[in-house]
Amino acid sequence: MKFYKEVLGLEEVRRHKSQRGSELVFMKAPESDETIELCHFPNSGPVQVQPDLTHLAFSVDSLTEFGKHIEKLGIKFSDGPHMKPDGGGIAFIDAPEGYEIELIEATKTSPGY
Numbered sequence: 001m002k003f004y005k006e007v008l009g010l011e012e013v014r015r016h017k018s019q020r021g022s023e024l025v026f027m028k029a030p031e032s033d034e035t036i037e038l039c040h041f042p043n044s045g046p047v048q049v050q051p052d053l054t055h056l057a058f059s060v061d062s063l064t065e066f067g068k069h070i071e072k073l074g075i076k077f078s079d080g081p082h083m084k085p086d087g088g089g090i091a092f093i094d095a096p097e098g099y100e101i102e103l104i105e106a107t108k109t110s111p112g113y
Helices: 002-006 063-072
Strands: 011-017 023-028 035-040 056-060 079-083 089-094 100-105
Touching (some): 063 079, 063 089
Parallel strands (some): 056 100
Antiparallel strands (some): 011 023
């Protein structure tokens, strides 16, 4: 939770405990209606991230500014940033459980900007 809040700036929307004991936390990025669910189930053991698992992706205003933000937290990009000649770019960081997080700096002409 700390990583998702402090590094990515997500906010907790709601929390639920299932009948089997899973803790479910639903989080969202500011200015977004989309949520992601984080699940903690201690009885399942440590998380094993599969090599073919797709990653999560988040849009950022500036990869340079995001890089300064994570540097203050002692985190480095695991790949990139890779900037495009016409603006924008991508970079990656790794979440503590091993998931890969893609960060996208869109240009003003990019779809969905």
